[in-house]
Amino acid sequence: MHDVSQRIVDIYDELTRSERRMADTILQAPDLVAELSATSLAARAGVSKATAARFFRRLGYAGARVARADARRSIDRDGREPEWRARFGTPRVSQAQHLTAEVQNLTRTIEQIRSDDLDSAIRAFALAEKIWVVGFGENYPLAHFARALLIRVKPDIRMIPIGGFSVPEEFASIRASDAVLALGVGRRTKSLRSVMASSRKADAHVTFITDQIAPVSEDAASVTLRCRTKGAGAFDSVVAPVSVLTYFCSSLALRIGEPALARLEYISQIHAEWAELAGDDF
Amino acid sequence: MHDVSQRIVDIYDELTRSERRMADTILQAPDLVAELSATSLAARAGVSKATAARFFRRLGYAGARVARADARRSIDRDGREPEWRARFGTPRVSQAQHLTAEVQNLTRTIEQIRSDDLDSAIRAFALAEKIWVVGFGENYPLAHFARALLIRVKPDIRMIPIGGFSVPEEFASIRASDAVLALGVGRRTKSLRSVMASSRKADAHVTFITDQIAPVSEDAASVTLRCRTKGAGAFDSVVAPVSVLTYFCSSLALRIGEPALARLEYISQIHAEWAELAGDDF
DNA sequence: CAAGAACGTTTCAAATCTGATCCTGAAAGT
DNA sequence: ACTTTCAGGATCAGATTTGAAACGTTCTTG
Structure with a gap:
């Protein structure tokens, strides 16, 4: 699956305000997810840790621990994941889809x-x-x-x-x-x-x-x-x-x-x- | 004061999810504010009329009627097209205007x-x-x-x-x-x-x-x-x-x-x- | 003018969001 | 083993958000 930043961008539109605060602070410095605890990320974003925990689950992780582990792995293989690979699965992109995007x-x-x-x-x-x-x-x-x-x-x-x-x-x-x-x-x-x-x-x-x-x-x-x-x-x-x-x-x-x-x-x-x-x- | 699009951009970060849905649909076709009723805009955005009403008040208008009147005025003003020479007169093109264009x-x-x-x-x-x-x-x-x-x-x-x-x-x-x-x-x-x-x-x-x-x-x-x-x-x-x-x-x-x-x-x-x-x- | 339709506004209850608090477990120190 | 500490998770109550429905208002139509 995608890495943390990608997941955030994917569902960014659906996030609530506090979650967006989390999302923004993380997008500003994605590496911090691997380094800092969910608690301190929450503090940094100015939201409660409860929100932070929920946020990571919202991203599709089992919990904050898992998210952090994933972030670490993403950083390890810093060579970026080729995302276009997945896009070849889809048969075709319509003009409307393109326009919307x-x-x-x-x-x-x-x-x-x-x-x-x-x-x-x-x-x-x-x-x-x-x-x-x-x-x-x-x-x-x-x-x-x-x-x-x-x-x-x-x-x-x-x-x-x-x-x-x-x-x-x-x-x-x-x-x-x-x-x-x-x-x-x-x-x-x-x-x-x-x-x-x-x-x-x-x-x-x-x-x-x-x-x-x-x-x-x-x-x-x-x-x-x-x-x-x-x-x-x-x-x-x-x-x-x-x-x-x-x-x-x-x-x-x-x-x-x-x-x-x-x-x-x-x-x-x-x-x-x-x-x-x-x-x-x- | 600013026009509708500008107001939206100004407070965009503070909007709730439904309000953002409204904001997005409007930003994608600002002219519609003048043409369509608040009710149909709400339908278009997939939110309730109540939300639409609140939304316009949130933007600083007394109500949806006033907002619509303002939108009409903005369009009238926009009618005459400024040549690139004339554009130098205007103080600055707003982000909202640019986005709309x-x-x-x-x-x-x-x-x-x-x-x-x-x-x-x-x-x-x-x-x-x-x-x-x-x-x-x-x-x-x-x-x-x-x-x-x-x-x-x-x-x-x-x-x-x-x-x-x-x-x-x-x-x-x-x-x-x-x-x-x-x-x-x-x-x-x-x-x-x-x-x-x-x-x-x-x-x-x-x-x-x-x-x-x-x-x-x-x-x-x-x-x-x-x-x-x-x-x-x-x-x-x-x-x-x-x-x-x-x-x-x-x-x-x-x-x-x-x-x-x-x-x-x-x-x-x-x-x-x-x-x-x-x-x-x- | 009366009736009706469309629209905007208000109200209210349900749904959702959010932070404070408490709980659990793991790691580190004693 | 016991305590301390800290992170994450769970819970709950208060706040916020949201749509349905009731309610006025304006406008049209006959």
Whole structure:
């Protein structure tokens, strides 16, 4: 069966308020389930231990002990369970099912984002001298997308990694006046962690976009935006991350105001001029 | 004060389960608040009328009537569409507005896609020898994303354009047994049209993903999938295209079946092996 | 205007949720 | 062996939630 975080996400909609408090604190740091007692988890979530006990039974475990044992096992084989394996059992996903899942992802994600988190991130990005967009592996397309939006609003957006250049050399020029957009949806790599750590060490602002399952290393990021990515089909969905990025960049543009507007118009004008020429692939 | 959706988002965490059911159904179609009665909204959400009444009072309205009146006013105000220039006047697009817009995009898009269109595209892609993913300019991130999904399912996925290579030379090897995924959301370039034309001339299957505004060049593509991309903020939304791509690739994976599964597991295995080494940026 | 329908509101009892308290058992210390 | 301690489980009473039904109100229709 699934691991603890997965079980929580599965039945999240059905949880009561106190149970949701439990669920949230656990999703923030799933590893704690293995370390802490159910009692202290309850304290952490601000609910009674009775609720905690019930909660674990609600997740389908025989009791809190069993849950903890399972959590430990999940951590041991940290190599993640291939969930898509199970999804191949189902014959087909209907368009309706897909739509429902996506809407849920969006709704849950955006509802749960704290606007003051977003505000502080936007402030940092608006003032930043340079912006670094970081996305390894499967996050690379997301990074590309984010950069495409940001470059319309601010002039100096750099991508990591980029075209075979060595990361540390590129990254050496990061300053405290910079802001970093770190993308860690799905498989998170050591390089991402390294870049984020270096960024913090350089006192740069770090906004981290990730999924609900990711453990939160307290001060790894200045702001963490969690997205729900449960897909109905064979793959997880990045719709929520994409949407959050869009909203973020859009808000950033509005926040910056006139300079961003001027920039957008300038770009539009260049497009118009070039359109008269033969090649227009840009 | 805020509009209905905004109020819901504001207190979402505090809602009880039934109230959340109400909240979810409303957030998925906020316009209905103005049209439908509180009673039918309750029915739609699967809760009692009493709950619906309480819910609106919970949102800060004097009663359901008042809420409905407010919803009507919100829609009237929303009627005139702000151009992206005008959007800079507004203080900020609320999370609720953004969410509403995104959900609308998704719903409209996916509902409207004909499943036999999709099926024929999937069939072509399943049988294709090589697959070409084409995305110029702002569609490049989308192309990257599509390729990332497809490469998990089939072995020979090629991207156009790629890293400074000349397009015609690369594209010369297209065959009738190939399939092309053409991405034309937003600004469409001449190069895209050229590539699509060449593809058709080579008798390859062409699936074209674009937005609603695109002109319908009848036989430019074998299958055309239209996405709604109207954004609430400064930028258009690619959530719908991303979602369609995800659904398409997911269905493709399920359609291919065992070989795709084997491939996915092989990839997962390689990931696991490499994870033990230092650098894991792939 | 009267009758009726649809709707929203209120009431109330049942269902559910939740925390305080108590109980059991295991582990560690004496 | 006895005590202590701590975690989990069970119980129960109080609080909250919830739907059914009764009750007004508004609107339509004849």
